[in-house]
Amino acid sequence: MIAALLLLPFCGGLAAFCLPSDRFRPLLLPVCGLGHLVLTFFVIQGGQVAPLPLAGNWIGVDPFSRLILLIVSLLFCGCSVYALGYLRYRIAWGNRIFVSCLLLFLSAMSLAAVARHLGLLWVAVEATTVASAPLIYYNRNRLSIEATWKYLILCSVGIALAMLGILFVAYASLAGGAHVSLQFDDILQGAANYSKPWLRAGFVFLLVGFGTKAGFAPLHTWKPDAYGEAPGLVGALLAGGLTSVAFLALLRTLQIMDAAGDGGMAREAFLAMGLVSLAFAAVFVIRQPDFKRLLAYSSVEHMGILAIGVAVGGVATFGAMLHLMNNALTKGVLFLSAGNIHRRFASKRVGEVQGAITLVPVSATLFLLGFLAITGSPPFGPFISEFTILRGIFTGGHYLTGGLFLFFLAVIFIGMGSTVLSVVFGKPLERKGDINYRETIMTTGTPLIMLLIILFLGLYLPESGRKLFADAAALLEVRP
Amino acid sequence: MDNYNPANLLLLLVILFNFFLLGSSRLNACIRTVAIQGGILSLLPLFIHGFSGHSLFLAGGAFLLKGLAIPFLLLRAIRQVHIRREMEPLIGYVPTLLLGTLATAGAFIFSDRLPLIEAHRGSLFIPVGLATLATGFLMLITRRKAITQALGYLIFENGVFIFGMLLAEAMPLMVEAGVLLDLLVAVFVMGIVMHQINREFSSMNIGQLSSLRE
Numbered sequence: 001m002i003a004a005l006l007l008l009p010f011c012g013g014l015a016a017f018c019l020p021s022d023r024f025r026p027l028l029l030p031v032c033g034l035g036h037l038v039l040t041f042f043v044i045q046g047g048q049v050a051p052l053p054l055a056g057n058w059i060g061v062d063p064f065s066r067l068i069l070l071i072v073s074l075l076f077c078g079c080s081v082y083a084l085g086y087l088r089y090r091i092a093w094g095n096r097i098f099v100s101c102l103l104l105f106l107s108a109m110s111l112a113a114v115a116r117h118l119g120l121l122w123v124a125v126e127a128t129t130v131a132s133a134p135l136i137y138y139n140r141n142r143l144s145i146e147a148t149w150k151y152l153i154l155c156s157v158g159i160a161l162a163m164l165g166i167l168f169v170a171y172a173s174l175a176g177g178a179h180v181s182l183q184f185d186d187i188l189q190g191a192a193n194y195s196k197p198w199l200r201a202g203f204v205f206l207l208v209g210f211g212t213k214a215g216f217a218p219l220h221t222w223k224p225d226a227y228g229e230a231p232g233l234v235g236a237l238l239a240g241g242l243t244s245v246a247f248l249a250l251l252r253t254l255q256i257m258d259a260a261g262d263g264g265m266a267r268e269a270f271l272a273m274g275l276v277s278l279a280f281a282a283v284f285v286i287r288q289p290d291f292k293r294l295l296a297y298s299s300v301e302h303m304g305i306l307a308i309g310v311a312v313g314g315v316a317t318f319g320a321m322l323h324l325m326n327n328a329l330t331k332g333v334l335f336l337s338a339g340n341i342h343r344r345f346a347s348k349r350v351g352e353v354q355g356a357i358t359l360v361p362v363s364a365t366l367f368l369l370g371f372l373a374i375t376g377s378p379p380f381g382p383f384i385s386e387f388t389i390l391r392g393i394f395t396g397g398h399y400l401t402g403g404l405f406l407f408f409l410a411v412i413f414i415g416m417g418s419t420v421l422s423v424v425f426g427k428p429l430e431r432k433g434d435i436n437y438r439e440t441i442m443t444t445g446t447p448l449i450m451l452l453i454i455l456f457l458g459l460y461l462p463e464s465g466r467k468l469f470a471d472a473a474a475l476l477e478v479r480p
Numbered sequence: 481m482d483n484y485n486p487a488n489l490l491l492l493l494v495i496l497f498n499f500f501l502l503g504s505s506r507l508n509a510c511i512r513t514v515a516i517q518g519g520i521l522s523l524l525p526l527f528i529h530g531f532s533g534h535s536l537f538l539a540g541g542a543f544l545l546k547g548l549a550i551p552f553l554l555l556r557a558i559r560q561v562h563i564r565r566e567m568e569p570l571i572g573y574v575p576t577l578l579l580g581t582l583a584t585a586g587a588f589i590f591s592d593r594l595p596l597i598e599a600h601r602g603s604l605f606i607p608v609g610l611a612t613l614a615t616g617f618l619m620l621i622t623r624r625k626a627i628t629q630a631l632g633y634l635i636f637e638n639g640v641f642i643f644g645m646l647l648a649e650a651m652p653l654m655v656e657a658g659v660l661l662d663l664l665v666a667v668f669v670m671g672i673v674m675h676q677i678n679r680e681f682s683s684m685n686i687g688q689l690s691s692l693r694e
Contacts, residue, residue, distance in 0.1 A: 058652075119655030126662040133669050142680050146689040149626060149673055156633055156666055157620065163640050163659070164613070170650040175597050180650045197595050225692040 013103035033080030058117040063471035085442025147225035162209025168202030191259035214246035217280030227296035232339015240328030270311035277304030278408040285415035316392025323385035333370035355428035381457035518546025561678040583614035612639035
């Protein structure tokens with residue numbers, strides 16, 4: 001089952017590369033996306049999965065994998081339908097590389113979600129970097145190439161640091177006289193005997209390495225450029241999928257530190273990173289003139305919220321798991337609708353984009369509702385998850401953290417609000433942009449469905465869903 | 481210690497090449513030096529772990545990719561874009577060399593204080609690994625051409641590789657292969673992006689990549 005999950009998008013990617021027709025090639029995206037979603041549901045329902053031949057115990061499914069797989073798969077499935085509409089509009093550009101890289105990207109993210117070997121996890125995360133770099137370059141202009149280069153170099157170097165961290169963890173086992181293995185269960189079992197200094201050094205490098213990929217401030221500098229220049233659907237996949245996968249790698253690191261009895265130090269580091277990310281986001285969101293870069297800073301903010309939730313622990317961990325899902329889907333709504341607005345106006349500067357609600361009414365409404373959702377307004381899902389995290393912070397007695405958290409969230413709400421409102425409302429400038437562009441059900445249906453899902457998650461959390469998040473949270477609450 | 485001797489000689493060579501890379505402005509020579517450095521590193525597993533299947537595979541794979549394929553890709557990239565020299569580094573060559581020397585000395589002093597296991601005490605692997613990491617970082621920070629940045633990344637990877645030599649038993653074959661393959665594809669994509677940078681900006685100076693800022 002897992003093999004099919006990994007191979008379906010991989011083979012789809014190869015097939016997309018071989019297919020000659022630009023018109024029919026995009027059809028592979030929803031086919032693979034839907035297939036992947038169905039397989040994901042089977043994997044989530046299936047409970048214990050038989051080990052794969054060849055891979056031994058390097059691949060397996062635990063509650064984290066289930067959660068991340070579901071997030072990535074839902075998001076990709078939505079984006080693949082949107083991509084049909086988008087690529088039809090952009091038929092003259094060709095899409096061979098774009099479609100194959102999208103599918104390979106999905107395959108790499110799924111591999112990262114189910115990897116149970118630190119080396120394999122590394123390989124998968126680096127593969128996501130390489131597969132997504134050509135996606136950012138899709139618009140083929142100076143700005144997008146600059147963004148691609150920054151993304152490629154920063155993330156590659158970051159990931160190389162993570163590799164160093166993995167080697168340090170292995171050395172910690174060697175120095176501690178334990179069995180040297182990077183298989184995840186072996187590490188969790190033996191971590192108590194690991195040499196502490198090496199393990200801590202390894203943790204720092206892993207945090208910086210995967211933190212670059214997740215985009216914690218101040219390691220986030222690739223984010224605004226990449227999200228700003230990439231097509232909307234790529235932005236959605238990066239902000240919702242890639243960052244979740246990188247966060248998963250960080251959660252695994254935290255699990256190791258917990259198993260070694262050093263979780264306290266790790267949580268302090270997470271808390272500091274989270275607060276710094278919130279502060280950076282709050283500073284850069286204010287008077288941000290570019291509404292796609294605005295979303296990138298919002299992504300930095302939400303990585304910070306996730307880190308704080310995990311660091312505080314208790315009920316906040318549950319909130320963070322729930323927030324992973326809410327954040328990914330809300331980012332999907334925002335980036336996809338922002339992509340539509342961008343296309344209609346052929347600009348993403350606030351001065352040039354005004355009154356979107358009269359020209360692209362559905363996308364503008366979705367963008368506005370997405371903004372309300374991501375900033376934590378009821379009745380959407382992020383309100384519940386952020387509120388849960390906040391409750392965890394205050395019940396844990398972290399009053400200073402709670403105060404700062406609320407303050408930054410308020411600043412970001414105001415900062416984002418002024419930009420979003422001026423994009424959505426107002427009087428549109430005469431004769432600007434692509435006046436032939438029309439919204440279609442293809443490009444507005446997907447964000448609408450995502451919005452309905454987060455609305456649903458905000459109103460009612462079904463028992464099976466609650467169990468999914470609670471199981472994932474429980475993995476972080478096991479302390480020796 | 482005795483059985484480490486040939487490996488130690490190779491590691492000293494690696495350090496010499498680090499200095500050459502920091503001081504040279506000729507891109508062609510730099511790429512070839514990184515190739516030789518990669519080739520030398522690929523011999524290390526044979527000296528440490530003997531001629532087992534694992535170490536033969538690792539040595540062969542590393543030699544093919546680090547010594548041949550990646551330099552070939554980079555040489556092709558600079559041939560396509562007709563550039564020979566790194567003209568204006570952010571920090572001059574002599575200061576970077578000095579910084580490199582300091583970093584190397586620091587690496588040796590620092591690794592004496594690390595809590596290493598008995599077998600690795602006094603071995604050259606850790607200081608040379610650290611020094612190579614520092615060299616890679618210096619290249620990444622001080623150079624302005626896209627290609628020298630890619631070289632910096634490769635040197636950095638070489639440093640990680642040296643450190644990884646001490647722990648080869650922790651890394652199964654499949655994973656090593658994946659790591660090398662990722663590296664190859666990353667350099668391949670970087671090569672394509674460099675070509676595009678050159679086409680769009682008619683130079684490969686990433687100093688011109690500065691329109692995206694707050």
